[in-house]
Amino acid sequence: MRLFSWWLRRALSAVVTLFLVSILIFAASRLMPGGFAEVVLGPFASPEQKAEVSARYGLDQNILVQYWLWLTTALTGDFGISMISGEPVTTEFGLRLPVTAELTVAGFAAAICLGVPLGVYTAVRAGRGRTAAVGRLASGLGVSVPEFVLGSIVVFLFSRFALGLTVGGYVPLSEDPGQNLRSMVLPAAVLSVFVIAVTARTTRDAVLTVLVEPYITAAIARGESPWFIVTRHVLRNASIPVVTVLSTITAYLLGGAVIIEYLFNLPGVGSYIVQAVGRRDYAVVQAGVLLAAVVFIVLNTLTDAAAGALDPRFGTGSKARRSR
Incomplete structure (x- = not known):
């Protein structure tokens, strides 16, 4: 029952937030x-x-x-007709969504598969000067260099020299997986640099905080192996800030895909929405921003649920803890 009430509150909060967002989206598009x-x-x-x-x-x-007509049709899944192409907005998004989704999934996978292990490794070896310095330098560079700067350098190098990978020339995954991989490696890599650096730095700080806890000292005194201590005691207790930053990173990936799609000439949703802003194609702009808000709200809800599952002191378990 307590879990149901938590989900009900979150659902009501999401509905109110989306309603307010829809008003802001509609007003902002008309005030351009x-x-x-x-x-x-x-x-x-x-x-x-x-x-x-x-x-x-x-x-x-x-x-x-105008707002009422748009809102009522949007609630049925109909986001209107593009005033430029004359095609349904949902059809246009369906053609471009796989590109943006592929970029976002690649960046998220890089954050988990590379950022988290790198953060754990640099934290465990923090007492060794060279490893700590290299880790701080790498994460600092990854966070500091804007993606459009890094992307421009990559586009120039791989366009100027034959380095084995292509810039542009997107091919859908369903048509040619090999060519799709060659055309998506570079944009996905550029988009992933920032998220890997942020995830690694957040994981490192979280792990360092846990490593000084008394139960870690007790585990060392019991003679437990470093690998067992990290996997059994450290990772779960350090996971709350990592899970939180991963949800924020996903929202960043959706926004960062706009720049990457422009740089690498990819026909994704982000570049399509930017073009729609310039053309004042209101239906496309309103649908794109509203869908982004839905994704962000859903991710925040899932993050809170995951935090509550990992640690009863947070999220859905907080009331249970206070009631005891």
């Missing part, structure tokens, strides 16, 4: 300088022409009516 008619027809169009275009797409209606 230059409307759809001005962008499509150009600065020399007559008022009659602009009025005709606005009436064709329902932009001449009251702003509250």
Whole structure:
């Protein structure tokens, strides 16, 4: 019952948050300088022409009516029609989502498979000067170098010299897995540098905090092996901040994919939304930002649930702890 009430509160909070986000999205898209008619027809169009275009797409209606129509159709899964291509927004997103999803999954996998082990390794060997210095330097560089700078360098090097990997020329995974891998390795690697560095640094700090706890000293006194101590005592107790940063990193990956898709000429959702902003394609912009908000809220909820499962003092187990 306690778990059900926790999920119910989180669901209600998510609904309210999404409702407020939808208002902000709709208002922000309409407040952008230059409307759809001005962008499509150009600065020399007559008022009659602009009025005709606005009436064709329902932009001449009251702003509250426009918002209500968009919200009610969005709740049914219909995000409208792209005013530029004339295709349903869901169809356009479906064509581009695999690219962004592939980049995001690759970055998340790199954070778990490389960032977490690297953070644990540098923490365990923190007392050895050279290892600690190299770890701090690597994580500092990874966090400090902007992805557009690193991406530009990678694009130049692999475009200028024949280094075995291609820049651009995206091929879907279903058509040619080998060519898809060659075209996605570089953008995924550039996107992963920051997340690996942040995950490694967060894991290192969390593990160092746990290593000074009395129960770790007791485990060492009992003669337990370092590997057993790390896997049995350290990892679970250090996992809360790591899980939290991983959820934040996923949101960063969705945003960072926009820059990477532009640099490497990938037909993903991020670059499509940016193009829609420039063209004032309201339906695409509103749907893209709303879906990103849904992903972020779901990830935060799952993170809280995972934190409660890993440590009863957090999340869903907090009330149980206070009731005892």
